[in-house]
Amino acid sequence: MASDILLMNATLIGLNGRTAVKTGSYLGISGDTITYIGTKKPSGKFAKIIDTKGKIVMPGLINCHTHSPMSIYRGLADDTSLFEWLNDHIWPVEREFINESNIELASGISIAEMIRSGTTTFSDMYFHSDITEKVADEAGIRSVLGEAVIDIPAPVFRVTEDHWEKKAAVKKAESLSVPALVPHSPYSCSKDMLKKMKEVSKKNNILIHTHISETRSEVEKLRKETGRSPVEYLDEIKFLDSDTIAVHCVILSDSDIKILAKRQVRIVHCPQSNLKLGSGVARIREMLDSGLLIGLGTDGPASNNTLDMFSEMKTASLLHKGVNEDPLLLPAKQVFEMATIRGAEVLGLDKITGSIEKGKKADIVIVDAGSIHMTPMYDPYSHIVYSAKGSDVETVIINGRIVMENRKLLTIKEEALKKKAAILSVNIRNFKKSLEGKK
Template sequence: MKKRADLIISGATILSMDADLNIYREHDLIVTDGKISAIAAQGKHDWQALQSVDAHDCIVMPGMINTHSHLPMSWFRGLADDLPLDIWLNHYIWPLEARLLSKSFIYDATLFGAGEMLKSGITMTNDMYFEMSAIAEACSKAGLRALISEAVIEAKMGADYRPSLFVLKYEEQFRDQPLVDFSLAPHSIYTCSSEMLKRCADAALEHGLLIHIHLSETAAEVENCLSEHGKRPVHYLNDLGLFEAKCLLAHGVHVDSSEMEVLQQKPVSIGICTDSNLKLASGLAPIKSYLEHGINLSLGTDSVASNNDLDLLGELSNTAKLHKALNHDPAFLPAIEALKLVTINAAKALGVEERRGSLEVGKDADFLIIDTQSLNSQPLYEPASQLVYATNSRQIRDVFVAGRQVVKEQRLVNLDEAELLQTAGRYAQLIREELGL
């Protein structure tokens, strides 16, 4: 008697990213009710499914998890490049946001960004922006998992703003939308007062929410914190009690060893944003030192306004090679360890490692099928190396989230790409007019 499944991915090389980093060759991945029910040698099992997808000559890996993004910034891609961070923010991004942002602007841009993420193999993102409900609706439609937070900028929201009230409201409102969840995001130490940061810490602890915050992206941010509060950012936030809650610290470029000694005792992870930091010349996160301190690391794309794409696999390749060079050590951050930054360690960073981040029985069926029958992927000796050093994201053929196909043969299943491109053109026109270009 055969056991019934919904879907069988057959004959794949499966990079599980489980605790033993098992790689299964010519195996089937079996999916039932959105979860992985078995990983078994091809044909040597008694599962039967209505749908099956051939994955011979393909690598199947966990869906990638992006730990720092701003999805609704899609329309700002390439708008004001090659500028210092403060000028880019103060002269372009923030004034445009003040004039243009609306629920529909955010919904449309998120839908576009979610499509781009899925095609790039990202199945979950940790996003910070405004209008959480518009982001949640767009991600649900696209089929992208998202942990969504409202960027708390005190000058915009007012000192009385109670972020936890909104998070709880949206958790209730989107209870039946399983792909989205919510967290708390005091934007940064330079946009929130000590009182607001404390309030966020207390609320996160009380309601078991993740805190998502930008930390020490630039040297100037650290200097300002020292002159305003007499302490470096990590010591300042630690004294406010922020790190009692689970935190995702985005960037973490300028963090010294005294700060790492604090972080290693706390439930915090870093979201490294290599491409954004390179492009804005913010510096490079001290990955080696973080790892020596046992601090959990993950990767984030940041927004397309500073990256300028959502190609997390490309970002991973850049990060791995750059830090070998910086440390004068080709053995530093081997490919399989690098892959943890976008899979299991990213899941840990967001507190979802029990459900995602690796391909194991009982976990969510979030995975990618990557075609290796291309000249740049052959011959194939070592799947992890091939993924990090030779594969590009255009080889991501199929993407599944919760067992549902969201990218099929490199086309989005839930969204119309021609329509997304048309919408992009419309917003580009609007922004050109706004800037008098």
């Protein structure tokens, strides 16, 4: 049997049994696909053999929600509420700096960070998504991309993209990107726009991905305007169904959770962003008890401020144990699944990625388990969630292509990105200072 890449001495986790561990294994990759998993060395010639002794081999992580072109605003404004952060800091700067070359640079920075920390698929919400798609394809990372739509004028920022509909209908055969529809939120999109986007989602059979009930003030504002919570309002306009991905869902009533469960809405939990913006803690226990499907996301690099899914997994697990006073809640294996196979299910990609299985695309991460903070090792799942960091990822394979080997990125010119970012950050800082001077 001919495989292009063979991993040997592998400790495999995230297999089709989902939380089993297989040691001393061989894993063969032919083209873009996993073609062999077993304890005997397969016959045939391999272009590349990787000895993974002392490492953990796992499926690539799935970041179900981010805004990758916001990396250039990382650390520009912290320690504020969501609305202050958007109105006073992010939107004025974005209005000045959103252009194709900055989107290309910022997407590249985020994608480099994601690959470095073991993410092999990300779902993005931003403008000029065709540029992000080009950067993602060149880097060889899998993505779910749509053009962000905001059509209610924000005080300082307004974008009405008329090409979102065309983009949604096109899936380029050669691209690793899958189209989605991404209205920003029920508070920044009109009822007509939300209804229209839902129609297009149904017509093209693609997922629709939006922020829902992230903060208390947004929920109260919508209640004042419509007499409904965001979930009730969206249900009333028939926006919620099993093709809807609801990001955040922090402020939910019991009845909201029932509606989401009834409509089989897919949920994305972004614990670090919710904590940093002081938005609150999503009712993950109740949502899980209601049978809702939940994936994990980092949210954007300007509100997190990293895209490291390892740290997101750990936060998710610790946060809900703590607030519920229940150490049994969100055990390591469950959180690991949320960051892999459940995330793939949320994005509708579980047939091709999210676990290590023969016949699935080869989206594989090799983690160095030999460092002192992972010594000794009893349970690889425990180490991945509670001990590992993104920087422990050593090699990343996406769609059968090695995109990082021994910590060296092979598809991205990282030093060039750093140099460009240093220059751009001076302009952004000066612009922000000039705005503050005008106040």
